[in-house]
Amino acid sequence: MKQLLKYEFRKTRSVKIIVFLVAMIFEVLFLIGLPFKSLEKIGMLGMGGLVFTTVFGIFMIGIIGISNLYTDLNTKQGYMLFMTPRNGYQVIGAKVLENGLSLLLGGIFFGILGSIDLMLVAVRTGDFIKLLNQTLHSMGMVEISPLQIFWSIAVVLLFWLSVVTMAFFAVTLQAAILNGKRFGGLISIMIFIGMNILVSIVFSQINRLIPMGTNDYLNSSIWMIESTAVTVALYFLTGWIVEKKLSI
Amino acid sequence: MLESRSVSKSFFGKTVLKDVDLILEPGKIYALLGPNGSGKTTWMKLAASLLKPTSGEILYKEEPVGLASRKEIAYLPTDPFFYSWMTVQDVGRYYADFFEDFQPEAFEKLLSKMELPTNLKVRTLSSGMTAKLKIAATLARNAKVYLLDEPFNGIDLLARNQIMESIISSLNPEVTLVLSSHLVEEIESVIDTSIFMKDGLVAEVCNTEDLRTREGLSLTQKYRQIMQNRANLG
Numbered sequence: 001m002k003q004l005l006k007y008e009f010r011k012t013r014s015v016k017i018i019v020f021l022v023a024m025i026f027e028v029l030f031l032i033g034l035p036f037k038s039l040e041k042i043g044m045l046g047m048g049g050l051v052f053t054t055v056f057g058i059f060m061i062g063i064i065g066i067s068n069l070y071t072d073l074n075t076k077q078g079y080m081l082f083m084t085p086r087n088g089y090q091v092i093g094a095k096v097l098e099n100g101l102s103l104l105l106g107g108i109f110f111g112i113l114g115s116i117d118l119m120l121v122a123v124r125t126g127d128f129i130k131l132l133n134q135t136l137h138s139m140g141m142v143e144i145s146p147l148q149i150f151w152s153i154a155v156v157l158l159f160w161l162s163v164v165t166m167a168f169f170a171v172t173l174q175a176a177i178l179n180g181k182r183f184g185g186l187i188s189i190m191i192f193i194g195m196n197i198l199v200s201i202v203f204s205q206i207n208r209l210i211p212m213g214t215n216d217y218l219n220s221s222i223w224m225i226e227s228t229a230v231t232v233a234l235y236f237l238t239g240w241i242v243e244k245k246l247s248i
Numbered sequence: 249m250l251e252s253r254s255v256s257k258s259f260f261g262k263t264v265l266k267d268v269d270l271i272l273e274p275g276k277i278y279a280l281l282g283p284n285g286s287g288k289t290t291w292m293k294l295a296a297s298l299l300k301p302t303s304g305e306i307l308y309k310e311e312p313v314g315l316a317s318r319k320e321i322a323y324l325p326t327d328p329f330f331y332s333w334m335t336v337q338d339v340g341r342y343y344a345d346f347f348e349d350f351q352p353e354a355f356e357k358l359l360s361k362m363e364l365p366t367n368l369k370v371r372t373l374s375s376g377m378t379a380k381l382k383i384a385a386t387l388a389r390n391a392k393v394y395l396l397d398e399p400f401n402g403i404d405l406l407a408r409n410q411i412m413e414s415i416i417s418s419l420n421p422e423v424t425l426v427l428s429s430h431l432v433e434e435i436e437s438v439i440d441t442s443i444f445m446k447d448g449l450v451a452e453v454c455n456t457e458d459l460r461t462r463e464g465l466s467l468t469q470k471y472r473q474i475m476q477n478r479a480n481l482g
Contacts, residue, residue, distance in 0.1 A: 003345040011331070079329040082298055084346040085318040247299040 004086060004094035008068075012102065015064045019057035019106075023113070026050045030117060034124055050117070054110040058157070061106055062164040065099040069168055073175035074184055078248045088242030095168065096235050100161050107153040114149050155220045162227040165234045166195045172238045176245040199230055249274050249424055250295060250321075250393055255304035257290050265290050265448045267304065274392070275421040277438055279456075280428040281471055282445035288428040289326060291445075292395045295426075296323035308393070319348065322391035326398045328378045330370045336381055337366040343385050355388035358414055362407070375402035383411050393424045400431055408434060436467040444474045451475075 026049030033043020072078045081091055170191035178184050203226055210222060252270040256263060265287040272278055280288040293299040295306050297313040308317040330339055336359065343350040359366060362380040373381065379402045386394065396415070400408050408431075416438060419425060429435050436456065444451040451474050459465050465473070 006345070007331075007342070010333070014333075076325065076327040076329040077331065079298065079323075079325050080331060080342070083296065083318065083323055085315055086346070087315050245300065248293075 001090055001094060001097075004081075004090060005098055008094050008098035009102075011068050012061070012064050012098065015060055016102065016106075019053065019060060020109075023050060023053045023057065023110070026053055027113065027117075031120075034120060047117070050110075050113065054114070057110070058103060058106055058160060061102045062099060062160055062167075065095060065102075065164055066167040066171060069095055070171045070175075070185070070188065073171060073246070073248070082248045087239075088244075088246070089236075089239035092168065092172070092235060092239045092242055096161075096165055096231065099164050100231075103157045103161055107150075107157045111150045111153050118149075151217070151220065155224055158224045158227040158231075162199075162230040162234075163196070165231045165238070166199065167192050169234045169238045169241075170195060172241050172246065176241050176247075249309065250426075251307045251310075252291070252295070253304050253307065255291070255294060255301050255306055257287075257294060257299060258302045263302075263448060265294070265301075268448075268450055270443065270450065270453070272393075272424050272426065274424050276440045277419070277425045277427065279432075279435055279439040279442045279467075280426060280445060281432060281442055281467075282451075283475065285447075286445040287448040288445055289397055290448075292323065292397050292426065292428065293325075295393075295395055296321060298323070320392040322347075322386050322389040322394050324382055324386040324394070324396045324399055326401055328370075328375075328382070330378075330381070332369075332371040334370045335366065336364055336368050336370070336373075339370065339381060339385050340366075340388070343388065347389050349390040351388050351390055354390075354418075355384055358384035358388060361414065362410060376404060376407065379403050380407065380411070383414065387414055387418045392422060394418075394426065396425070396427045398428055398430070400429060400434070412438065432468045432471050433466075439467065442467060442470070444471065446475060 026046045028046070029042050030046025030050060031043075033039040033041065033046055072081050167188075170188045173191055174184050174187040178187060206226065207222070210219065250270075250272040252268050255265060255268045257265040264285075268287070268291060280291065282288055290299065294301055295308075295313060297306075297315075297318060306313045308321060311317070313321070331342075334342070340350075340352055340355045340359075343355070344352055356366075359381075362384060364377060364380050364384065368377075370378070370381070379399070383396075383399055386396070394415075399411060399415070403411060412434070415425070415427075427435060427439070439456045442454045442456055442459070444454070454470060456467060459467065459470055463470070
């Protein structure tokens with residue numbers, strides 16, 4: 001598993017380096033604009049860019065994982081993985097784990113960066129956070145704090161990982177059925193959409209059982225448990241398809 | 249050692265391999281011979297456990313091929329398959345990471361014999377160089393069974409001799425070698441048993457030495473005879 005994981009990380013390295021470099025460029029712009037009133041616009045551009053890079057980066061980590069799996073299952077490149085003495089659960093496990101760890105590390109990185117930047121803004125303009133929190137509060141949203149940032153990122157990451165695992169399942173199922181035939185990508189997307197609808201229905205049925213006015217943290221904890229359950233269930237199902245049904 | 253029992257494979261209702269029965273023993277060199285689409289690659293991929301049979305089974309050491317057999321069966325596919333970001337050296341590292349029987353020194357020796365620099369990126373290699381790299385990585389494994397699917401594809405005449413030498417020198421009495429090639433004449437001198445395939449069926453299995461001494465035929469003549477007969481029958 002260690003070796004599989006090593007190569008999964010290697011396959012996605014370039015995309016992660018690009019995301020990191022783009023984030024650093026926006027961070028520099030933000031830091032340039034922070035101390036000087038005259039450079040405020042550059043700072044705002046940096047801040048906006050960082051928010052965009054966080055969302056885009058996390059999205060890209062998932063997409064690149066899905067794209068790599070599609071290539072591994074539908075092209076000759078798949079021999080590299082499936083010629084090795086590793087079973088389907090290990091192969092898929094390494095991919096899910098790589099994605100989960102990349103999302104976690106990405107989340108921690110952007111979480112720390114976001115917290116530091118918020119603290120810097122607070123030092124620079126003491127009333128900025130207060131004003132922001134008042135606005136959020138009036139909109140019925142929770143206030144911003146480093147804990148809140150990390151908690152929100154954890155919820156989003158676990159949800160996103162379950163979406164990525166759904167896509168892994170869809171890609172693997174189409175590869176097992178179609179065996180590299182045309183329209184594989186389209187069929188995968190259709191299976192993926194179907195899975196999403198099904199999971200959403202199940203989630204909404206479960207969430208109906210939660211009483212109104214429940215604490216936000218408890219609500220999001222349930223959401224995290226649901227996402228994790230989907231990830232684990234689909235991982236085993238995908239591993240089984242690879243092991244028993246898939247031809248490369 | 250490697251046994252194919254009534255193995256069939258279909259893709260979307262089209263049967264590409266029909267009831268293939270074979271027993272391959274250690275210490276022998278087998279040639280899978282037949283035109284394109286005769287089922288050679290499909291059988292090799294089944295033996296390498298990359299494909300699942302529609303019916304029948306392939307046994308290695310009396311167990312169905314799979315995870316355990318991949319440790320001892322080295323498969324060389326026809327098509328290039330290395331990750332494009334890899335260098336020649338990375339390919340060696342990858343094999344060393346995954347195959348316990350991989351010998352890095354043997355890999356380096358083969359690369360130097362084939363004059364393949366280790367720092368080149370896989371994506372920049374010509375088809376001939378890629379073929380050499382595939383051969384080096386596969387033969388550097390101390391495997392019990394080698395399945396080499398068209399190993400001479402894209403390789404010039406002189407390099408072919410080099411590769412054939414490397415293949416022969418990597419053999420020992422415990423090893424089974426299965427070779428598929430269109431270049432019947434070039435492999436004739438090293439083959440013990442020839443398996444002729446046509447339309448997904450095993451048309452005939454011949455001992456190459458018996459073919460020469462008893463029937464007075466070369467492998468090429470036998471190949472023509474079998475393929476033309478079947479074409480006429482068809």
